[in-house]
Amino acid sequence: MKSLEAGEPAEVGRYRVFAVLGQGGMGRVLLGRSPDGRLVAVKQVRPGFAHHSGFRERFRREVAASRMVSGAFTAAVMDADPDAPTPWLASMFVPGPSLAEAVAAGGPLPPYSLRYLAAGLAMALGEIHRAGLVHRDLKPGNVILTGDGPRVIDFGIARAIEGDSELTHTGAIIGSPGFMSPEQARGQAIGPASDLFSFGSLLVMAATGQGPFTGSSTPHTLYNVVHAQPDLSRVPDDLRRIAEACLAKDPGDRPDPAWVLRQLGPIAPAADPWPQPVPQLFEAQQAEVRELLNPPAPKHSRRVLISGIAVAVVVLLVAAAFVAIKLLKPPEPAPAVASAPPPGTAVTTPVNPDPLGPDNLRRVDLCKVLAGWEAPVLGALAVTSPGRRLDCLYGALKLGVGPSPIESVPAGDLEGLPMYTSTFGSSCTAAVPVAGLQNVMLLSEIGGPLSPDEMCAVAKAGLGEAVRRIRAGGHGRDMAPKSLIGLDPCALLWPERVARVIGPVRATALEDLHQCVYQADGTLRLVVELGYPPHGPEQAAAGGVVPVEVGGTTVYRDERPSGGPPGCALTWQHRAMTERVGENVRVTYEREGGKTTQQTCAKAEEFVSALLPMLPKP
Structure with missing residues (x-):
């Protein structure tokens, strides 16, 4: 553990580095500062790795994936350069023991x-x-x-x-x-x-x-x-x-x-989640890092000057050693002591803290977000189509969550997010990405007799206002305690359990806030939706829907679901909301090559049997 050697570069990319925090088999970690003043941990990969075929491309893919990870409970990746002579990655410096x-x-x-x-x-x-x-x-x-x-x-x-x-x-x-x-x-x-x-x-x-x-x-x-x-x-x-x-x-x-x-279950907020001596360790580390980055200014007296330099060197070495031990060589844990179990817990799914992440957006009532807002040209907005799952109509303006708009193009930043616009037909759509998801956007769309420029100006203004209001909070859905609308469908069953039913899972994707797709030999879709009861007159008129018992629940099987390839669809109502509408769960399994309809439905029923115990009881 040491300060930078004389003559070593004081910058890595756009980051000014101050000290070596640690070194290991994959490279070294430097303490640095970004142009906006934030502390960063810059990991430099050992130069030898960069000369091996395929490493840079793998590193590039890993960095791209890492940037998709929310910083809520991780050290968020801020920057990287896979093509540098010594590849590097910068992440937030996380203070604490x-x-x-x-x-x-x-x-x-x-x-x-x-x-x-x-x-x-x-x-x-x-x-x-x-x-x-x-x-x-x-x-x-x-x-x-x-x-x-x-x-x-x-x-x-x-x-x-x-x-x-x-x-x-x-x-x-x-x-x-x-x-x-x-x-x-x-x-x-x-x-x-x-x-x-x-x-x-x-x-x-x-x-x-x-x-x-x-x-x-x-x-x-x-x-x-x-x-x-x-x-x-x-x-x-x-x-x-x-x-x-x-x-x-x-x-x-x-x-x-x-x-x-x-x-x-739910974790109650705590002002001090950690016992002593964690707060003391944190304060000691902060003080040492401050000394490391801002050593005392030297005095004019030669004697004081020499003493000041000596103190700064000691502080530098102590702080570097402290941080290095934390990052690279954790000490042996203390002897164990017994602890009493906490009280029993309830079953729930917590909210992702990112306001524009999918977990929070599932709980946002889009019809509350822009109600009463004075929109350019349109005036005060009022809801004209409530109760929808992924969008809400405010007259000519629609606010929703969905796939990237057709023929969208980059249009600069909006509230710190990359914005895209699309002028298609007689409408204009502005969109920003939903955090952590690919090709899923928060959208504001308007159509009507306005000019394209006027429509896009209103769409952008509406989207910007929606982002600000969603981040501010206070627009939650009125959901029953056992509602499924707030759950991540891809988190209900882990991929290994799904693989036991449909074979090795090549990919799992959240296609919108309420639809999860598993790709294996066949394609399995799990959707939580609002809709008519699966046994109602609309379904009966369609024909081909029969009730079957799966895991003690009556499930309605459709052996020829419309709108897709041959397969089997199983639908049941999880919770009734009105006489005609409720929360439904639909599992669709597209037929594998060589599989009969009976075999495909058997696979779908096996999946539903595994899923039902994981759902909250209505």
Whole structure:
């Protein structure tokens, strides 16, 4: 751990760097500052990696995926340059002690802190996996405890290096032995389920002060990871159930982050989520980093000048060592102590904190957002078509969430977001992306007798006002406690469980706020929607719909669903809202090659049977 050597570049890309925070097998970490004054952690990849075929392209893909991850519970990726002579990635510098430091200094976390930690980590993993990433090295040193929750750091590089057989010899593994998954310890291919195993190990360590598989040596630890059953007797009861499920040796038996969050239930806000000495560690680190970046000004006296230089050097070394230990070499955890289990919890799905993310937008009533707003040309807006799922009509202006508009083109920034506009036919649409989703936009559309320029001006103004109001909050839907409208359909079943029904899942995509698509040998769609009861006169008139019993629920099967390829659709009403409209769930499985209709419907029914127990009871 040292300051920059004389003659070393003081800038990496557009970031001014001050010190080396740490070095490891993949490169080094520098403390820097962005042009707008924010502190950043700049990870420089070892130059040797850049010379290997395919590394830069893999690194570019990993960085692009990392940028899709919300910064709510991670160190958000801010910038990168895969094409630099020494490739680098810049992420937010997250102040705070690591989980390893906190446990070493104060012992195991109390129950309320454990629940806070578990919820934050599950949210972080959900965002990482939704972006198509696997962390690969989730360990106590890569979890930072901040004042508003845990943060997961150091993702986005490991897979680019792991993907090259020249960089990682056969059987080589990337990760920390005590927190690896069995498949990772064996050097096998890994997926999101590997991170859930590491999450279970972290939870045990935080609750007891010791990792569940720690042995007398690295080979002993790896043997325990693959073969031994951990002792969970000192983990609180409700968290023990979560840890036990996550620590299943078979990846297919592990849950996903959404399941963990449902088991935890709502987490009450806390002004001080962490016990002592976490706040003291945080303040000490902040003071040392301030000294590192702003050493005392020298005096005119030669004696004072020499003394000041000596003090600054000492502060620099202490601060660099402190931050380096935090990032790269977490200390051994303190001895374990028992803790009492917290009270039982309810089942729920928490809200993603990004106001323009899909989880929050599901809970926004679009018909409340612009009501009463004085729109240019149109005047005060009033709702003319309430009760819709993904849009609301305010006379000539429509506010909605949907796919990118036809023939859209970039049109600058709107409220800090990239904006696109489309003039198609006699209408103009302005759109900004929904955070974390591809090709799903928040849109403002207007049509009518106005000129194209006038229409686009109104659409842009309406969209800007909608973004500001959604970020400000206060426009929530009036939803029943057991409503499905606020749930992420892709989080109801983890991909490994889906794969048991339809085979290996090549891709999982949220196509809009309420529709999840799994691509395997066939295509399975899960949709939550508002609509007529599936057994009503409209469905009866269509013909071909028959009731079947699946998991104790009457489900209506359509063996020839319209509007798509041959397959099987299963629909049931989860909750009635009025005599004619309710919340429906529809599962459509497009027929695989060579499969009969009966076989295709059997697969769809098997999926529904697995899904029903995961839904809240109306």
